[in-house]
Amino acid sequence: MKKTAAVITPRCPYSADRLYGIRIEKRGNTWVKTWSFSLKEEVAQREHFSSQIEIENFIDDADFPGCPFCSAHQLAQCGECRKIYCYKDEDKVKCPWCGSESEVVFGQWETVSGGGY
Numbered sequence: 001m002k003k004t005a006a007v008i009t010p011r012c013p014y015s016a017d018r019l020y021g022i023r024i025e026k027r028g029n030t031w032v033k034t035w036s037f038s039l040k041e042e043v044a045q046r047e048h049f050s051s052q053i054e055i056e057n058f059i060d061d062a063d064f065p066g067c068p069f070c071s072a073h074q075l076a077q078c079g080e081c082r083k084i085y086c087y088k089d090e091d092k093v094k095c096p097w098c099g100s101e102s103e104v105v106f107g108q109w110e111t112v113s114g115g116g117y
Contacts (some may be wrong), residue, residue: 007049009039010084015069017096021049024058033064033073078102 004026011017021039024031039049058075060066066073067086076087078095079102087093094101 005034007047008084009044009049010067010075010086011096012067012069012072012086013094013096014072014086014088015067018069019044020068025061031058032061033059034061035063036065036068038068 005023007021007023009019009021011019019039019041020036021044022036023034025034026032060073064073065071070086070088072086072088074087074089075084076093077084078097078100080100081095081098083095083097085093085096092101092103
């Protein structure tokens, strides 16, 4: 059976805004985060990792390790630039991509963007 998978590219605001990749796999109607890895920008560009993806559901696999820098499992999406980054239950966060500060609102994401590649 063929798997549908992609790599999204968040930043970690808890570790000098470092870029990393998360492999996501579609299982039924759910996107599952399966593993993560540190990533250099030039590698992300060369590999053409997805910077945007349509999603309905987004959950962790039982073995998903979280961010390779801070171990966070949650992601937030910036209301300004729409890119994603680690999130650790703060009421307000500063986007490591564009610097905007906003309140975190939870719900389904229509799109996820990661690196502008």
